[in-house]
Amino acid sequence: MENLWAATAPAITPFARLEADITADVAIIGGGYTGLSAALQLAEAGKSVVLLEARSMGYGGSGRNVGLINAGLWTPPDEVETLIGDTSGKKLNAALAGAPALVMALIEKHNIECELTKTGTLHCAHSEKGLADLKARLAQQKARNAPVTLLSREEAAERLGTRLFHGALHDARAGTLQPLAYARGLARAARDNGAQLFEDSEVIRAVADGTGWRLETREGSVKASQLIEATNAYECRKTPPRYTPVYYMQCATDPLPDELRRKILPGGEGCWDTAMVMSSFRLDAAGRLIIGGVGQLDAPGERVHFSWAARKMAQIFPDLKGQGFSHGWHGRIAMTGDHVPKIMETGDNRISIFGYSGRGIGPGTVFGQAAAQWALRGDRSVFPVPAVPNYREKRSQIMARYYQAGAVAAHLTGARRKG
Ligand SMILES: Cc1cc2nc3c(=O)[nH]c(=O)nc-3n(C[C@H](O)[C@H](O)[C@H](O)COP(=O)(O)OP(=O)(O)OC[C@H]3O[C@@H](n4cnc5c(N)ncnc54)[C@H](O)[C@@H]3O)c2cc1C
Numbered sequence: 001m002e003n004l005w006a007a008t009a010p011a012i013t014p015f016a017r018l019e020a021d022i023t024a025d026v027a028i029i030g031g032g033y034t035g036l037s038a039a040l041q042l043a044e045a046g047k048s049v050v051l052l053e054a055r056s057m058g059y060g061g062s063g064r065n066v067g068l069i070n071a072g073l074w075t076p077p078d079e080v081e082t083l084i085g086d087t088s089g090k091k092l093n094a095a096l097a098g099a100p101a102l103v104m105a106l107i108e109k110h111n112i113e114c115e116l117t118k119t120g121t122l123h124c125a126h127s128e129k130g131l132a133d134l135k136a137r138l139a140q141q142k143a144r145n146a147p148v149t150l151l152s153r154e155e156a157a158e159r160l161g162t163r164l165f166h167g168a169l170h171d172a173r174a175g176t177l178q179p180l181a182y183a184r185g186l187a188r189a190a191r192d193n194g195a196q197l198f199e200d201s202e203v204i205r206a207v208a209d210g211t212g213w214r215l216e217t218r219e220g221s222v223k224a225s226q227l228i229e230a231t232n233a234y235e236c237r238k239t240p241p242r243y244t245p246v247y248y249m250q251c252a253t254d255p256l257p258d259e260l261r262r263k264i265l266p267g268g269e270g271c272w273d274t275a276m277v278m279s280s281f282r283l284d285a286a287g288r289l290i291i292g293g294v295g296q297l298d299a300p301g302e303r304v305h306f307s308w309a310a311r312k313m314a315q316i317f318p319d320l321k322g323q324g325f326s327h328g329w330h331g332r333i334a335m336t337g338d339h340v341p342k343i344m345e346t347g348d349n350r351i352s353i354f355g356y357s358g359r360g361i362g363p364g365t366v367f368g369q370a371a372a373q374w375a376l377r378g379d380r381s382v383f384p385v386p387a388v389p390n391y392r393e394k395r396s397q398i399m400a401r402y403y404q405a406g407a408v409a410a411h412l413t414g415a416r417r418k419g
């Protein structure tokens with residue numbers, strides 16, 4: 001089955017393959033939100049910038065995600081301040097609290113058609129314990145004057161179109177979008193502003209030559225003073241990843257009939273739940289119900305995940321029992337132990353940004369802009385997190401297998417139970 005976002009994103013004039021030896025001030029590897037927002041901002045500032053994408057713009061997580069434009073990380077803000085220190089934590093929390101507004105402003109400024117909704121997100125309590133977690137999150141957000149409200153079971157039922165949840169946290173800063181359309185829109189805007197973007201141009205070697213970087217592709221090369229690596233979970237190299245890879249799958253129905261659309265998520269909020277093995281659900285602009293959970297579709301366990309998705313959908317929305325799926329896809333998430341993204345700066349005019357841990361629409365846009373500022377000003381204070389010289393997640397391969405097996409086991413049990 002096909003990726004819904006690839007099937008419905010507005011087409012974009014393709015970008016050429018790099019077939020020459022060129023120079024630029026800044027080179028970027030990776031055409032997702034991070035690389036593209038960096039390229040856009042650098043081009044707008046008048047820098048010469050080249051972005052090399054191995055496949056096509058938005059091929060990675062940026063063309064596969066759920067499309068929830070969240071404010072902040074999975075990790076609640078108090079914990080972020082404990083994990084990375086009070087000053088750094090406050091800086092990161094403030095930057096990411098404003099991330100949805102930044103994304104929405106870019107969409108408006110560059111007329112990006114990406115099914116944007118601004119009605120917020122709903123974090124749904126799957127149990128009383130989940131509700132207690134939401135209350136703790138609410139207190140932390142209130143302390144920061146965030147426009148977040150806790151809906152009662154009845155209020156949540158009205159907004160969601162299901163009585164399954166014990167309550168829900170509504171974040172008015174957030175929204176949803178068509179992920180690939182947003183990536184393509186950023187690419188188009190970067191190109192319109194003078195950035196040179198190339199597709200089908202995998203960087204196979206990056207060599208420091210004393211004055212900067214020489215990036216080699218199969219048919220060309222780029223020489224640049226500064227290098228931004230923005231490959232997150234989709235790097236092409238075969239070396240063990242610096243993060244833990246975790247897969248997340250989604251399935252979409254055909255557009256729902258009007259009488260169901262009036263009942264199910266009438267406000268169009270994007271949703272996810274508090275369960276340890278979480279689920280997400282939302283509508284797209286055409287009224288397809290999209291349900292997601294941890295899992296990989298082109299691997300053993302694929303049928304378990306599809307079966308779970310159908311049963312989970314029927315559990316949440318009984319009217320959708322027996323409804324088939326027209327689209328199914330998955331993507332790889334770069335998870336870090338503390339769920340905080342990392343900036344690696346090796347001291348040779350090269351930075352590498354990764355580890356969004358499933359929260360990359362707002363953060364990727366913010367970190368991409370920060371990378372552009374670093375290239376423009378050579379100043380580390382622009383980074384939303386302190387840069388580190390090196391980072392590698394411990395036991396990432398073991399943890400990846402644990403997540404994969406855990407998802408199959410959880411979905412197998414979940415699929416056998418009524419829900
Ligand atoms: C299934 C799923 C659901 C998610 N849901 C959400 C969500 O609802 N909300 C949210 O905020 N975030 C979500 N995320 C996270 C978000 O999608 C990512 O964090 C974000 O897209 C990362 O953007 P990026 O630009 O850093 O990397 P990517 O979008 O992955 O882009 C990296 C690019 O680098 C290219 N590349 C790699 N190696 C090379 C090379 N050697 N040469 C040239 N190019 C190269 C790849 O082809 C790829 O296109 C989700 C992620 C997944 C996978």
